[in-house]
Amino acid sequence: MYKILIVDDEAIERRCISFILENSKYSLEIEEAENGQKAYERLQEKEFDILFSDVKMPFMDGLELAEKAVHLYSDIRVIIFSGFSEFEYARTAIRIGCVNYILKPVNPEALLTMICEVLKRLDEEREKKAIACKKSKYVQEHCLLKLLNSVCMTEDEMNFLQEEQVKYNRLIFIEFEHDFFDSDYIDFANQMKEVINIDFSCVNIAANQAVLFMKKSGFSVDYGVAAKRLQEGIWKNYREKVYIAVGDEFKELNEIGNAYSELEKRMEERFFFPDLTIFTEESLKYAHSNVTKSKEEIFKALSNEIAGKDEEGLKKHWIMLNESISRLGCSQIYIKHMLSSTALELYDALVEKTAYPVSADEFIESIYMSTDIEEILSKVYELVEIVCKEWRKGSCVHNRVIKDVIQYIYEHYTDSISLDILSENVNMDSSYLSRLFKKEMGINISCFIKNIRMEKAKYLLENTNEKVNNISMMVGYNKLSYFCRSFREYYGISPEKHRTNGGTIDA
Incomplete structure (x- = not known):
């Protein structure tokens, strides 16, 4: 629906034009103003697509109003009508950007023909803008995807980003439990922008993952709170569970690749804290200081990580085990039994079976003979380090x-x-x-x-x-x-x- 503002100091003239347009086949939103000054005030409050204005009016004439309107909205279409046919009026109207100049009394048929032409041009321009906007969006997403993966961009791509002059200062990584983005959620980004009241660009990484490039805001933002609102908005709109990792602030576009790598590491923490769904620096600090995993869960994790040659995970869970034993204590018989099982798995993982100076049987015997839990933990961790060293020697393939x-x-x-x-x-x-x-x-x-x-x-x-x-x-x-x-x-x-x-x- 196009918005039209009709301006004339004669009420009957305004109503005549309004009546003709209201009874046409076009869907239009029509407002009236009684003089140029009133019309200008209304234009400052609201954007209109078409301005119909008389020339001779008190306070501000139609030509001055037209010039101010074009200054406010470069795309507005201005139609001047007047009882005067002087050439100077028409020439001035054209100079300031009016699309037409018609004489009073207004001929209904001529008015409708003219409005048809104006609306047709507006439709064409809207379509061109929509296509250009869509192309710009795709190119922007392509360039941002390259930045995420630290891939070199062409000169044209760099120029495009500079011309866009979009400033980003933070990344947010969202991950669903299944393929969410292969569904027809076309308005996902726009809906979520309204939910968190922050502008961003959304880049789809995989069918279940996306990265939000947060744009710099003129006000202070608590991104932990924003992530919570985002999570609630996704549940309310789509009934989907989502994991959200909030990155740290960066200043330059060339920092995005490293920022994304750190953000992925932050998201990976969800495997250590399955009850956590929002990962910020603060939430992870709190989670690490309040580890509540049972020893059974930790030993199971250690077993998985030994099988998968996951050094980082193995050492993280080893720290958790030490903290759990120090804080909560445990039965010596139980811990000796579980550590013996872990030690056997570590021995099995050794490629060079002679890398440790004693046999597996001797090692297990030393565990059961010891009365010092700290000494036992130290022995097993020594074995952990030897196994990890072997892993590091091997190629990933x-x-x-x-x-x-x-x-x-x-x-x-x-x-x-x-x-x-x-x-x-x-x-x-x-x-x-x-x-x-x-x-x-x-x-x-x-x-x-x-x-x-x-x-x-x-x-x-x-x-x-x-x-x-x-x-x-x-x-x-x-x-x-x-x-x-x-x-x-x-x-x-x-x-x-x-x-x-x-x-x-x-x-």
């Missing part, structure tokens, strides 16, 4: 689990692949597999799968005549709209245009 996961992904990228499916295939806890994969490959599993699918899609577009819809299915995307969106974010161009113009970005 030597890890059988990761090899199996990668092979499975390459063989099944056309199918629906989830972390649960992968973890079941290699007989490993999903949370630890996720951490292990990121540690060894430097990229999370979801992004790895997406990279493979995008590369395969690009190859099929360039080397086959398959329809885009078929290619979408062939690389594991059941919904064409989500495939096209993902492709355009990844390459900065739609699949169709990539095929026709060889991959030049659609700026």
Whole structure:
């Protein structure tokens, strides 16, 4: 619906034009003003698409009003009407940007013909702006995705970001428990902006993950509170559980890659604290100082991490075990039994069985013979360090689990692949597999799968005549709209245009 302001000091003239427009086929929102000054005050309060104004009026004439209106809103369409046909009026009206100049008394048929032309031009301009805005959004998302992954940008891409002059100062990482973004949640970003009252750009990383680039605000923001509102808004609108990690502030765009790496590490803490859903610096400090995991849970985690060669996780849970024993105490028989089991798993993990000076049996015997828990913990941790040292010597590709996961992904990228499916295939806890994969490959599993699918899609577009819809299915995307969106974010161009113009970005 277009908004029109009619200005004339003669009420009958205003009502005449209003009546003609109200009874036309067009859907219009019409307001009236009795003189130029009143109209200018209304224009300062509200934006209008079309201004109809008489020339001769008290306080402010129509030409002065038109000039001020164009200064306020460069896109406004101004139509001047008057009982005077002097050439100077018409020339001045054209100079200040009026689209038409008509004489009184207004001819209804001529008025409707003219309004039809003006509305048609407005429709065309709106459509052009919408297309340009959409293209700009896709190019921006493509550039931001490159910044996240610390990928070098072209000169055109750098110029685009500088021209946009958008200032970001923080990242927020959101992760759903299943593929959320392959659904038709087109208004997700706009709805969430209203919920948290902060502007941001949303970049889809994987079907269940996105990064929000928070724009600098003119007021102080508690991002922990904003994350809580975001979580509540997602539940209210979509009934979805979500994990949210809030990053630290940065100042320059070239800091985004490192900021994202730190943010991923913060999100990985959810595997240590399954009851925590919002990860800020403050919430994690509190969680670490109030560890409530049972010793059984910790020993189970240690076992998983030894099997997965996860040094970081192993050492974190070892610290938790020490803190739990120091704070809560435990039965010596129980702790000796559990530590003996852990020690045997560590011995099994040793490639060089002679790396530790005593045999497994002798080591277990020393545990049961000792009466000092601290001494036992120290002995086992010494074994932990030897095993971790061996792990560090090996290349990441030597890890059988990761090899199996990668092979499975390459063989099944056309199918629906989830972390649960992968973890079941290699007989490993999903949370630890996720951490292990990121540690060894430097990229999370979801992004790895997406990279493979995008590369395969690009190859099929360039080397086959398959329809885009078929290619979408062939690389594991059941919904064409989500495939096209993902492709355009990844390459900065739609699949169709990539095929026709060889991959030049659609700026």
